Amino acid sequence: MTMPGSKYEKYVIRKPAVLVRDGDVYVDKVPETDELPVWSDLDTDPRVIFSNDFIPNTHTKIEYGYITGDINVGNGEDFNPHKHDYEEIFLFLGTDPKDTAKLGAEIEFWLGEGDDLEKVVINTSSAVYVPAGLAHFPQIWKNVQRPVMTMMIMPTTGERNLIMIPMEERLKKALPGG
Ligand SMILES: [Zn+2]
Numbered sequence: 001m002t003m004p005g006s007k008y009e010k011y012v013i014r015k016p017a018v019l020v021r022d023g024d025v026y027v028d029k030v031p032e033t034d035e036l037p038v039w040s041d042l043d044t045d046p047r048v049i050f051s052n053d054f055i056p057n058t059h060t061k062i063e064y065g066y067i068t069g070d071i072n073v074g075n076g077e078d079f080n081p082h083k084h085d086y087e088e089i090f091l092f093l094g095t096d097p098k099d100t101a102k103l104g105a106e107i108e109f110w111l112g113e114g115d116d117l118e119k120v121v122i123n124t125s126s127a128v129y130v131p132a133g134l135a136h137f138p139q140i141w142k143n144v145q146r147p148v149m150t151m152m153i154m155p156t157t158g159e160r161n162l163i164m165i166p167m168e169e170r171l172k173k174a175l176p177g178g
Helices: 168-172
Strands: 017-022 025-029 049-052 061-067 069-071 087-094 100-110 118-124 128-129 136-142 148-154
Touching: 025 118, 049 148, 087 100, 100 128, 100 168, 136 168
Parallel strands: none
Antiparallel strands: 017 025, 017 049, 049 061, 061 148, 069 136, 087 128, 087 148, 100 118, 100 136
């Protein structure tokens, strides 16, 4: 519901965009339906709640989503591991108001590439800073006990400009049984 007549309504984003993928090209698109499409029962997929599609000339992009069960994210099926020339901050936020530090899940987040490919394990409400140029993904979600909110904040970009990293080189280390 918009508030007609408010001079500040232009600063309010009431409906996010979702990612539409065409091969390696990702486009932000505001769905025509009220209900936002979900990627799977376990992963909503990112919702782009703030970007230069809504606020012209801003240089920040913010996405959010929910993970609700064990799933591999960014393993090439939904999207590819990648890097980019801007920084990105990942927030993993537990949703228990009685214990806000509790994540209720365990995440292996794979960072780097080649000999420097390593996983960090996240099991509390956390932020992970990914500097410009550092490859990231997949995220392997395990033991998910309740929905976890994820946020991705890209404070210095209006564009994605992803450099894809083939999953093959990460398979051996990153995926169970690989
Ligand atoms: Zn990224």
